[in-house]
Amino acid sequence: MVVKPEWLRVKAPQWERVGSVKDILRDLGLNTVCEEASCPNIGECFNNGTATFLIMGPACTRACPYCDIDFEKKPQPLDSAEPERLAEAVRRMQLNHVVVTSVNRDDLPDGGATQFDRCIHAIRAASPGTTIEVLIPDLCGNWDALATILKAAPEVLNHNIETISRLYRHVRPQGSYARSLELLQRTRDLAPWVYTKTGVMVGLSETDEEIKQVMRDLRAVDCDILTIGQYLQPSQKHLGVVDFVRPEQFDAWRAYGESLGFLQVVASPLTRSSYHAEQVRSLMERHPRERGNQLEAVKRQESEVSY
Template sequence: MSVKPDWLRVKAPQWERVGNVKEILRDLKLNTVCEEASCPNIGECFHNGTATFLIMGPACTRACPYCDIDFDKTPRSLDPEEPANLAEAVRRMRLNHVVVTSVNRDDLPDGGATQFARCIEAIRAASPGTTIEVLIPDLCGNWDALETILKAGPEVLNHNTETVERLYRRVRPQGNYERSLELLRRSRAIAPWVYTKSGIMLGLGESEAEIRQVMADLRRVDCDILTMGQYLQPTPKHLPIAEWVAPETFEQWQTLGESMGFLQVVASPLTRSSYHAEQVRALMERYPRSRS
């Protein structure tokens, strides 16, 4: 591909604020997807005092060719102090909204669902006013594990579809398109008060018709929130970029998504699934849901 377009260039962050966040993370032995996945928005988010925490990592049991997170067939044992340390980081950073994600842990019988639940419960105890979003893997289709996470009470359940069905074997060789949709469908059935969310990357060679189909499929399972961003190749060893998608094209996708009934669509070249995730608090005020 040609050189990166101007619209994908980000401003240099104020490193003093970034350093403060990193100091908290290192002190509490925590990982963030911002760092592990080389997110282009790390400067802005760390400057604003936000971060997407990566639990059960940093190594992943899957080797998706678009992702910059390290692969390891035999990842480390779970840290029993991780939930408490995560809750302490949320308290120190005074977060109004926190996103907790994880690597794939296909080596664990429940895919790490119990650790997700412990983290949710610890955050709730330390910072009861903080809303919690979990960005979870597909759990290998273990729906009991999904229920474990939802019963812990997150406000938002996020699971990324990532790409169109045709490209799954190439982009997510260990994933399954229908399984991802089923996870979102079951989340709505198990806990209808939880807002569901998914994200896709553009620029991998998908067609407009295929993008429309993913969006329709997500609405079919009553997904509330959609994020759409430009795929960026982390290293020459990763999947190549097939197309640079212009900002005005993302605006058109956002307009279409809103007309299809998504409660919120965040679409831009630099959008990632957790970018400006705190905006969900405004959505929750606009479209309140009760557990009763």
């Protein structure tokens, strides 16, 4: 049995507040990635009244060997009422910032982009002051689907690259390192006002130079925000942890990322893609971007950008 080092210990949450959030989720029939993916920060985030909502789930069409989301269940048809229930949860929780993610839905022609669009619009209507971050899959490289999501004008588009190029076939066999980079590049080209974000997990044999290369690749596509956290094995059937990275190494990667020009680098053993995501609001105040008429801009650039 692998013993976690002291720096990976998580403080016990105040379960009264956690229970309140769970009650809202159960009442509205919603899923969170916090629960489905066994996130170690669930107590802290629920205690703070935040959650990363998981739409179109919880059954995933991919079987990534590091992820605890169920891929054995059969994906269900989209729920037309889900966007409104999600918006109601955001309203009840009085969220300033919300993160909406999904399982991979490779069974859908647009990978679920239309459902993301509906959710964004529903949240805007119910909570106009809430900033919206979407954490999306790679959509199998369907760039029309990406444009559908961007037309709804989320403030942040997050897509996790997850690991280094060398490990992609081992860690993300149905994904593509190049495709994930291209998604972030196309987002920048189509919607320059959107803050782009991605995440990397470590502890699967990466070298310091390989992590730095990922960071350079991400800056080459003008990615704004990067999260780096320790991979933890959800169960014995998942990929094993090769090494536990010490906190000082995360500090070094943060400093290197900032030197490359990332607007924000969040790096620590317990960092996850949506951990303290609400801090992006202060980042947006420090680095404001003019959004203008988002829909018309996307339509115009769709016709101009070709690859």
